[in-house]
Amino acid sequence: MKKRVFISFDFDNNLSLKNLLVGQAKNPDSPFEISDWSLKEAAPEWDWMYKAEQKIKCSDIVVVIAGTYTYCASGVKKEIALARKHDKKVVQIKPIGTNPIRVYDAGVMYDWTWENLKKLLS
Structure with a gap:
């Protein structure tokens, strides 16, 4: 059975x-x-938070895409808090060749490679 992934990212x-x-x-x-x-x-915001929480609850894992400004994206921080509230595993992935600031409480940061995705999300 495939893992259900919720993606948290800096929308802007x-x-x-x-x-x-x-x-x-x-x-x-x-x-x-x-x-x-x-x-x-x-x-x-209350509607967005409710919808995000329902979607996170239905997921197996939350993957944070770590970009240049993700560490300060308020929506990402809220999604991580919701994931923690519901005991969901959270990991961060970063594009190869980048060095973004780690998002607080978002788990270990991994290079975004196909092999890493398969290991993390199996």
């Missing part, structure tokens, strides 16, 4: 990276699946 700066991870989940040998659960519409 890393949407293309999120889309890349969604694409990788479609590989035939992918051990994980991603329902595109990004909240696309602007919503009051």
